[in-house]
Amino acid sequence: MGNNWTQVQLQIFSKADDMYISPFYEDGKTPGTPTWIWSVAADNDLYVRAYNGQNSRWYQSAVKQRAGKIKLAGQEYGVFFEPVESDSALTEKINQAYKEKYSSSRYLTPMIGKGPVSATVKILPKNE
Numbered sequence: 001m002g003n004n005w006t007q008v009q010l011q012i013f014s015k016a017d018d019m020y021i022s023p024f025y026e027d028g029k030t031p032g033t034p035t036w037i038w039s040v041a042a043d044n045d046l047y048v049r050a051y052n053g054q055n056s057r058w059y060q061s062a063v064k065q066r067a068g069k070i071k072l073a074g075q076e077y078g079v080f081f082e083p084v085e086s087d088s089a090l091t092e093k094i095n096q097a098y099k100e101k102y103s104s105s106r107y108l109t110p111m112i113g114k115g116p117v118s119a120t121v122k123i124l125p126k127n128e
Helices: 007-015 057-065 088-101 114-118
Strands: 020-023 039-042 045-049 067-072 075-083 120-125
Touching: 007 039, 007 045, 007 088, 020 057, 039 088, 045 088, 057 067, 057 075, 057 120, 114 120
Parallel strands: none
Antiparallel strands: 020 067, 039 045, 045 120, 067 075, 075 120
């Protein structure tokens, strides 16, 4: 797809904690109900994980539709979703980003656990 976030965007995203994710519905056009979610910037990309693992409704839509919208750092973006294969080096980088950004949250431990790790999604901008 060749679309990437800029370094400036990634810097802003790495601090922003206001991401809402809306994968498209079956029609491929209508964004679903926005779900507030943690996001991290790692390895020059933007990632999210489903707290409830692969059973999470937004995760299933994201994997099926592969596209939708996000709201982050006060902006709305059309995006592509790419499920992430468990790659230990990448998983470790993403875990590290979660630890740095959300160190004070009691939800950190579950987010670096098996279920959420298996439901990691890379978010790429759709250059519209």
